[in-house]
Amino acid sequence: MKYTVTVFGLGFVGLTTALAFAEMGNKVYGIDINIEKTNTIKSGKLPFVEPGLDTALQKHINQNFFVSDSVEECVTDSDFIFLCVGTPCGKDGEADLTYINNAIDAFAGVLNDGKYRVVVVKSTVPPSTTAERIIPYLSNKGLEVGSNFSIANNPEFLREGYCWEDMMNADRIVCGVSDEKAKDMLYSLYKDCNIPIFAVNLNTGEFIKYLSNTLLATLISYSNEMSRIADVIGDVQIADAFNILHLDKRWGNCNMTSYVYPGCGYGGYCLPKDTVAMVAKSLAKGYEPKILKNVIEINNDMPSFMANKITSITSKNQTIGILGLAFKPGSDDVRDSSSAKIIKILLEEGYTNIIAYDPIANHPFDKEYKLQEVKYFQDLDSLCKESDVLALITAWDEFKDINIRYANKPIVDCRYFLRSGEECHF
Numbered sequence: 042m043k044y045t046v047t048v049f050g051l052g053f054v055g056l057t058t059a060l061a062f063a064e065m066g067n068k069v070y071g072i073d074i075n076i077e078k079t080n081t082i083k084s085g086k087l088p089f090v091e092p093g094l095d096t097a098l099q100k101h102i103n104q105n106f107f108v109s110d111s112v113e114e115c116v117t118d119s120d121f122i123f124l125c126v127g128t129p130c131g132k133d134g135e136a137d138l139t140y141i142n143n144a145i146d147a148f149a150g151v152l153n154d155g156k157y158r159v160v161v162v163k164s165t166v167p168p169s170t171t172a173e174r175i176i177p178y179l180s181n182k183g184l185e186v187g188s189n190f191s192i193a194n195n196p197e198f199l200r201e202g203y204c205w206e207d208m209m210n211a212d213r214i215v216c217g218v219s220d221e222k223a224k225d226m227l228y229s230l231y232k233d234c235n236i237p238i239f240a241v242n243l244n245t246g247e248f249i250k251y252l253s254n255t256l257l258a259t260l261i262s263y264s265n266e267m268s269r270i271a272d273v274i275g276d277v278q279i280a281d282a283f284n285i286l287h288l289d290k291r292w293g294n295c296n297m298t299s300y301v302y303p304g305c306g307y308g309g310y311c312l313p314k315d316t317v318a319m320v321a322k323s324l325a326k327g328y329e330p331k332i333l334k335n336v337i338e339i340n341n342d343m344p345s346f347m348a349n350k351i352t353s354i355t356s357k358n359q360t361i362g363i364l365g366l367a368f369k370p371g372s373d374d375v376r377d378s379s380s381a382k383i384i385k386i387l388l389e390e391g392y393t394n395i396i397a398y399d400p401i402a403n404h405p406f407d408k409e410y411k412l413q414e415v416k417y418f419q420d421l422d423s424l425c426k427e428s429d430v431l432a433l434i435t436a437w438d439e440f441k442d443i444n445i446r447y448a449n450k451p452i453v454d455c456r457y458f459l460r461s462g463e464e465c466h467f
């Protein structure tokens with residue numbers, strides 16, 4: 042065994058992180074407060090859909106990855122403590138650190154036992170959070186960085202749907218560190234993975250993550266704004282226009298084109314809350330960000346823009362078929378999904394005959410949003426036959442030819458995903 046690592050939070054990031062360290066030959070403990078989740082993982086099953094992660098879990102569970110209920114036992118044995126708990130949107134848009142603080146409360150008692158450890162914040166936290174909030178929080182408990190432990194942040198850049206692949210073949214590993222000891226220990230932990238690793242100071246480590254997410258959000262809102270302009274001008278083949286834009290050699294096959302494409306707004310767990318948190322942090326520090334405020338405003342407008350497109354061709358007694366509930370294809374994550382936002386607007390406006398189908402997210406969506414008016418279908422064709430109007434909200438491949446198969450059915454393509462016969466082909 043190389044190192045012993047305890048990971049707090051076994052969601053998309055934490056479980057992937059834990060299994061990656063196990064795959065690298067370390068001994069890893071996983072802790073989560075959600076008993077349903079830990080029982081599922083203990084039985085060798087994933088609590089969500091993530092290709093490749095299931096195989097890794099089966100390989101390592103109870104071999105060198107142990108899901109434990111005893112924080113004291115795990116942390117006592119560990120060289121690293123990774124915090125991968127959620128950091129949701131809190132008061133005034135700032136990141137809510139409750140879960141981080143609760144995790145610290147759980148292991149604080151062990152930190153002064155004489156064994157040197159690195160506490161690593163992998164959760165996404167706005168720049169200056171480790172220095173200005175987490176270190177003082179530890180200090181208030183009599184735990185001084187540098188005495189028995191170092192602190193670091195190690196932001197995660199994985200994409201849901203590709204968690205395992207992105208973790209094992211990351212483009213870069215970023216470590217914001219409090220001191221040389223943290224840098225040395227993290228370099229040593231990651232030394233065999235053959236991924237470029239960069240040690241920077243604490244604020245820079247956090248800033249790099251927000252640089253990434255706010256840029257992605259900006260590209261999406263830029264694309265959505267251009268699609269709104271095209272819409273008011275009229276007679277613009279929006280999908281073709283963007284696909285032709287992507288042929289520019291200056292993009293250099295950088296694989297970013299899915300972000301430079303219109304749709305019904307970004308969703309999911311990260312871009313919405315991280316963009317809002319960055320604005321809140323900047324305002325708190327005395328600078329009003331102009332681009333980011335508009336990025337958020339454009340995004341907030343997109344669900345009602347798309348809902349209007351749907352209601353403009355539907356009467357209230359007709360049935361609307363929602364295609365896709367996950368926040369993006371390839372995932373069953375429904376957090377901040379555009380489908381939920383659009384369905385809620387439709388319901389508020391009195392369009393109550395709503396049926397929905399998603400290849401993998403029907404159940405998570407129902408569990409999360411509990412929208413009693415919505416009926417869920419188990420297959421695409423039954424939904425299409427039952428609907429008067431279709432709204433494509435998640436761009437699953439399965440929906441690609443729906444306009445050809447149901448040529449007489451009105452469809453609102455909220456993702457500019459379907460090709461019409463008149464448009465050009467590539």
Ligand SMILES: NC(=O)c1ccc[n+]([C@@H]2O[C@H](COP(=O)([O-])OP(=O)(O)OC[C@H]3O[C@@H](n4cnc5c(N)ncnc54)[C@H](O)[C@@H]3O)[C@@H](O)[C@H]2O)c1
Pocket residue numbers: 049050051052053054055072073074075078125126127128140141143144147163164165166197198199200201310311
């Ligand atoms: N999901 C992504 O694509 C992604 C990508 C990069 C970074 N991030 C960031 O990583 C962090 C985690 O995101 P996620 O999507 O994995 O969240 P998640 O909701 O899937 O998982 C978080 C887990 O933490 C657990 N938890 C909460 N408090 C705890 C405590 N005190 N002790 C132990 N477990 C606790 C929860 O029960 C939950 O299972 C967030 O800060 C997020 O912004 C997420």
